[in-house]
């Protein structure tokens with residue numbers, strides 16, 4: 406059964422339209438809605454949850470049309486930003502909150518214990534209050550609370566954004582394991598591309614209230630259908646190129662191969678940082694001057710000026726980073742994604 410089907414969805418705030426006709430199908434697993442701040446991700450989530458009424462379109466949850474249905478009748482779990490646990494209830498009380506009064510005390514306790522285990526949290530946490538938990542634990546409790554009534558679909562709004570990088574990854578993996586074991590599909594809103602690519606089965610890339618591309622993490626990264634997707638995912642530079650009638654493509658790196666042929670004329674080339682090989686020995690390849698270095702520990706990215714208006718970003722190992730101001734030689738590895746026209 407399809408967990409969620411959104412078609413032709415339009416919605417906004419007051420007179421301002423934010424969602425511009427969205428279509429999305431979530432069969433099962435985790436779907437990440439990825440996009441820059443303000444593109445409409447939370448608005449979409451709140452429409453699905455029932456907090457915003459769409460101006461047009463259809464939302465089906467487990468096959469049932471839910472537009473006009475109260476949030477609590479939609480069969481969903483909702484994890485808001487920052488978890489938003491009830492501060493006056495202990496963890497057990499928070500998790501059991503959604504179970505309703507018809508569930509007896511022993512059954513509530515069993516379910517709380519089961520959910521703490523599912524979220525890989527110690528059982529003793531049940532008696533603590535939210536302020537006695539770490540940020541990561543609070544987020545997992547918020548997910549446990551959402552899963553308690555056994556929803557078929559869980560909506561997560563930037564659930565890990567307040568956590569530091571290491572904890573974010575660990576919490577993300579634990580939550581995805583819990584969702585899978587519980588058999589719940591999930592819509593995960595995030596502006597963090599690493600989180601979307603590493604956690605989700607399907608990634609929906611959004612810009613200005615529209616989906617630019619919906620596909621597997623590998624598809625949206627390796628075969629972006631739109632330059633906006635390419636530029637948003639990973640460190641990519643969009644460069645000008647020219648396709649000849651014989652299929653050859655000229656670029657600032659000389660002749661390059663494309664992943665798919667393009668008609669003769671201007672093309673926009675997507676150069677991923679990891680596709681640019683940097684050599685300190687500037688005798689062969691395209692020469693450029695290192696202008697910026699961003700060091701990440703395991704690796705670094707460098708911004709290289711090829712000419713006054715052409716810059717490219719390259720990824721290099723954390724050891725052997727060229728100094729700012731030095732001349733390096735660059736070569737492109739593998740075929741490039743290209744789009745007809747100058748779309749930069």
Ligand SMILES: Nc1ncnc2c1ncn2[C@@H]1O[C@H](COP(=O)(O)OP(=O)(O)OP(=O)(O)O)[C@@H](O)[C@H]1O
Nearest residue numbers: 418419423440441442443444445446447448449596
């Ligand atoms: N309650 C509101 N009233 C008026 N405008 C709003 C309201 N909520 C959001 N907006 C506007 O709607 C647009 C989309 O907001 P939304 O919160 O859906 O974006 P988002 O992609 O989730 O952003 P972020 O990643 O920053 O949370 C933004 O321009 C925002 O300013």
